[in-house]
Amino acid sequence: xxxxxxxxxxxxxxxxxxxxxxxxxxxxxxxxxxxxxxxxxxxxxxxxxxxxxxxxxxxxxxxxxxxxxxxxxxxxxxxxxxxxxxxxxxxxxxxxxxxxxxxxxxxxxxxxxxxxxxxxxxxxxxxxxxxxxxxxxxxxxxxxxxxxxxxxxxxxxxxxxxxxxxxxxxxxxxxxxxxxxxxxxxxxxxxxxxxxxxxxxxxxxxxxxxxxxxxxxxxxxxxxxxxxxxxxxxxxxxxxxxxxxxxxxxxxxxxxxxxxxxxxxxxxxxxxxxx
DNA sequence: CTCAGTGTTATAGC
DNA sequence: TGCTATAACACTGA
Numbered sequence: 001x002x003x004x005x006x007x008x009x010x011x012x013x014x015x016x017x018x019x020x021x022x023x024x025x026x027x028x029x030x031x032x033x034x035x036x037x038x039x040x041x042x043x044x045x046x047x048x049x050x051x052x053x054x055x056x057x058x059x060x061x062x063x064x065x066x067x068x069x070x071x072x073x074x075x076x077x078x079x080x081x082x083x084x085x086x087x088x089x090x091x092x093x094x095x096x097x098x099x100x101x102x103x104x105x106x107x108x109x110x111x112x113x114x115x116x117x118x119x120x121x122x123x124x125x126x127x128x129x130x131x132x133x134x135x136x137x138x139x140x141x142x143x144x145x146x147x148x149x150x151x152x153x154x155x156x157x158x159x160x161x162x163x164x165x166x167x168x169x170x171x172x173x174x175x176x177x178x179x180x181x182x183x184x185x186x187x188x189x190x191x192x193x194x195x196x197x198x199x200x201x202x203x204x205x206x207x208x209x210x211x212x213x214x215x216x217x218x219x220x221x222x223x224x225x226x227x228x229x230x231x232x233x234x235x236x237x238x239x240x241x242x243x244x245x246x247x248x249x250x251x252x253x254x255x256x257x258x259x260x261x262x263x264x265x266x267x268x269x270x271x272x273x274x275x
Numbered sequence: 276c277t278c279a280g281t282g283t284t285a286t287a288g289c
Numbered sequence: 290t291g292c293t294a295t296a297a298c299a300c301t302g303a
Contacts, residue, residue: 003281032298058282075282077300092300111299113282129283156293165283172281241281262295264279 002074004058004136004170005213009232010080011055014062014105017082022049022100023064030094033107035117044068044118045097057136057169059129069121071130072107078114081106136170137203137210148199152192159187160261162202171206174241175213177266179205181240181248186272187260193275212237240266 002010026042028034034041045064054061054069062070072078081088084103089096095107095116107114119127134150135141147168154161161167162176171179180187183201185194194202218232235242239249244257248268256269 006281073283075298076280109299110301111280113298113300115283154292160293163282174281263282 002058002078002218003172003175003213004055005175005210005216005234006218006232007055007058007060007074008214009218010074011053011060014060014080014082015053017103018050018099018105019052020049021103023047023097023105024100025096025098027096027098028094029096030109030112032112033094033109033114033116035115041116041118045070056124056130057133057165058172061124063121067121068118069124071117071119071124071127073115073129074109075111075113075115077111078107078109081108132166133169134165134167136168137206142168142203142207144196144200144203147203148196151199151202152194154191156191157188157260158185158191158194159263159265161191163261163263168206170210173263174238175206175209177241178209178239181266181268181272182209184271184273186274187258187265187267189274240268242266 023045024047026045028038028042031038044066048064048066050062051065052063054063058073060072060074062072064070082103082105088104088106090108092108092110093106094109094112097105099105124130135146150167151161154167159176159180162171162179163173177187179202182205183198185198213234216232216234216237218234240255243255244266245254247253248255248271251268251270253268253270255266258265
């Protein structure tokens with residue numbers, strides 16, 4: 001479900017609904033959701049107040065007033081919903097945070113891929129997962145000089161390289177396909193074959209796509225809804241993802257779907273040619 | 276019944 | 290050591 005724009009949309013929804021609220025109880029129904037000791041997680045979180053909610057790439061950062069942060073990754077289908085209605089809790093609700101206003105912040109995840117971890121707020125940059133993240137779109141570090149060497153030292157397919165969160169972070173399978181279509185680069189082009197213009201285009205288009213997707217409230221593909229249950233609109237703006245067999249909006253050639261690095265990959269065989 | 280699915284990480288092989 | 294490819298995670302829906 002979530003790439004960077006969807007996580008950002010979730011972040012904004014959570015801020016408006018749970019920032020400043022005290023967590024009076026924590027229930028973990030799926031033990032593997034928590035990386036680390038589950039009892040310690042519950043003990044450290046219970047009784048704290050949510051001071052703010054941040055984000056680094058696709059990681060949600062729920063900051064608490066005791067100096068700890070819940071690092072939450074939604075992976076494929078994780079989602080939060082806020083509700084006081086007991087019927088909002090089902091067999092896919094794996095963590096339930098009761099708030100001091102009677103509402104519950106419920107973490108749902110059909111595939112159980114998502115993870116939560118407690119970490120010192122002042123030490124987030126040393127967390128194993130966050131530490132390895134490359135620059136993300138719309139951030140100060142997302143520059144030509146930073147990105148060019150990170151991308152071009154690989155000889156793998158450019159699609160695989162852009163999905164590698166240690167090269168640059170935030171883009172996932174949907175938006176990588178969209179970006180590569182927009183910059184007219186074939187997904188199987190070896191990364192070290194790109195030129196400066198390609199790199200510059202990838203940077204500019206990645207920024208633009210992320211900005212547009214966030215403004216649209218994210219893409220609702222399969223299961224995604226924000227913290228208030230609303231769907232995003234970005235899927236209506238997608239040009240190639242899920243569009244196999246339909247005409248390329250630019251040249252009319254049918255969009256093809258292939259496998260690249262094990263992931264479904266959509267592209268226009270005429271607009272996007274391997275160098 | 277089979278297969279693909281918005282993501283990350285462990286493991287195997289060269 | 291380092292890079293790359295593949296499997297695994299767990300479940301639903303087409």
